[in-house]
Amino acid sequence: MTTIERERHRVIGEARLLAGLDQDLQQHLLTHGPLPELTREDYVQLCEAVGLRGRGGAAFPVAVKLQDLPARGVEAVVVNGSESEPASRKDRLLLTRAPHLVLDGAVGLAHALRAPHVLIAVHDTAAATSLREALMERDDQLAIEVRDTPGRFVAGEARAVLSALEGGTAVPPGRRVLPTRRGYHRRPTFLSNVETFAQLAVLARLGSRGFSSTGLISEPGTQLLTIDGAVQRPGVIETPTGVPLNTVLQYAGAEPGPVLLGGYHGRWLPRTDGVMLQRPEVSAGIILALGSGTCPLGEVTRVAEWLRSQSAGQCGPCVFGLASLVDDFARLTIGDPQGWHDAHRHLGLVPGRGACAHPDGVARFLTSALEVFDDDVQLHLSGQGCGRPVLGVLGGAR
Numbered sequence: 318m319t320t321i322e323r324e325r326h327r328v329i330g331e332a333r334l335l336a337g338l339d340q341d342l343q344q345h346l347l348t349h350g351p352l353p354e355l356t357r358e359d360y361v362q363l364c365e366a367v368g369l370r371g372r373g374g375a376a377f378p379v380a381v382k383l384q385d386l387p388a389r390g391v392e393a394v395v396v397n398g399s400e401s402e403p404a405s406r407k408d409r410l411l412l413t414r415a416p417h418l419v420l421d422g423a424v425g426l427a428h429a430l431r432a433p434h435v436l437i438a439v440h441d442t443a444a445a446t447s448l449r450e451a452l453m454e455r456d457d458q459l460a461i462e463v464r465d466t467p468g469r470f471v472a473g474e475a476r477a478v479l480s481a482l483e484g485g486t487a488v489p490p491g492r493r494v495l496p497t498r499r500g501y502h503r504r505p506t507f508l509s510n511v512e513t514f515a516q517l518a519v520l521a522r523l524g525s526r527g528f529s530s531t532g533l534i535s536e537p538g539t540q541l542l543t544i545d546g547a548v549q550r551p552g553v554i555e556t557p558t559g560v561p562l563n564t565v566l567q568y569a570g571a572e573p574g575p576v577l578l579g580g581y582h583g584r585w586l587p588r589t590d591g592v593m594l595q596r597p598e599v600s601a602g603i604i605l606a607l608g609s610g611t612c613p614l615g616e617v618t619r620v621a622e623w624l625r626s627q628s629a630g631q632c633g634p635c636v637f638g639l640a641s642l643v644d645d646f647a648r649l650t651i652g653d654p655q656g657w658h659d660a661h662r663h664l665g666l667v668p669g670r671g672a673c674a675h676p677d678g679v680a681r682f683l684t685s686a687l688e689v690f691d692d693d694v695q696l697h698l699s700g701q702g703c704g705r706p707v708l709g710v711l712g713g714a715r
């Protein structure tokens with residue numbers, strides 16, 4: 318296999334997705350065993366039994382998505398490897414170091430659904446190379462294509478990925494339509510995130526009982542988390558579902574301080590005690606520790622500016638609302654009370670009014686910042702500021 322930059326990874330408990338990295342097909346099959354041939358009904362029953370949810374961000378139940386597909390005529394299985402959250406690295410780790418596991422999940426499901434195409438959308442050269450090399454070792458009796466898609470934040474949205482795969486612009490279309498009804502070339506399509514397919518490959522082999530031997534009763538198994546920010550050991554961690562957040566923070570050597578859960582569409586947590594890492598709250602599995610040496614409002618404003626720049630520019634409430642919010646937060650940071658009032662007003666106007674979830678996610682991120690950093694907000698409004706520089710701890714938003 319090609320030499321690629323190695324993503325740091327660790328495991329708490331049992332390694333499943335991260336068992337057997339950097340293996341060729343023969344080694345991969347020795348580690349995981351052969352992939353059983355399952356029917357569509359088998360997949361539905363397995364996913365229902367373990368409550369498997371998509372591992373992208375929306376945490377949609379996989380069994381429900383499968384049941385929404387028509388009995389015939391599924392056009393494609395699409396692996397969304399765009400991983401557009403800048404802090405997330407788990408999907409890249411799987412694509413570059415366990416490509417056969419991801420391919421197993423996609424191919425096994427495509428055969429069960431009788432879908433003639435498997436499309437894998439990636440925006441990363443190393444991931445594309447790894448997949449193409451893995452495909453040369455396999456004979457899956459399917460049309461499997463690795464396609465390069467743009468790396469912008471909203472380009473990872475499911476409908477934006479489909480548009481890019483069809484040769485269009487990688488932006489969500491104006492209407493909300495489910496890919497299971499109208500997907501690739503307007504035909505029923507099963508689309509999910511990279512980790513979801515790796516989980517399906519593990520589930521197909523272990524069965525529901527074996528899969529449920531670790532993790533929560535409600536959604537058993539393991540999960541991949543990316544941890545970054547003010548931590549000594551950033552990287553990707555595989556843990557049982559439901560692991561305490563403090564265990565992961567300790568493992569990564571996180572500085573004490575606020576934590577953002579779920580990436581830049583996620584929420585700041587008022588405290589970490591008693592928080593269990595489970596879906597939907599954990600979203601795409603991103604944990605960012607802020608530490609105590611940086612200015613929280615400055616960090617949040619910096620990320621808000623980047624999020625504004627990532628708007629696809631086609632919905633007024635998103636284009637103008639996010640620009641206003643960036644301006645509000647910038648004024649608030651220099652102590653302007655009108656900035657605080659305007660931020661609250663605009664945060665009430667933006668959600669639910671775009672063609673995709675981008676404005677809602679930005680509003681969630683900023684609303685929780687105002688709640689959790691209220692002490693800092695008051696210091697800034699008093700005119701003295703918090704006295705800390707903006708270190709750029711929240712990486713990726715550049």
Ligand code: SF4
Binds near residue numbers: 489635673675
């Ligand atoms: S809400 Fe924003 S990001 Fe989403 S489609 Fe509209 S303009 Fe693009």
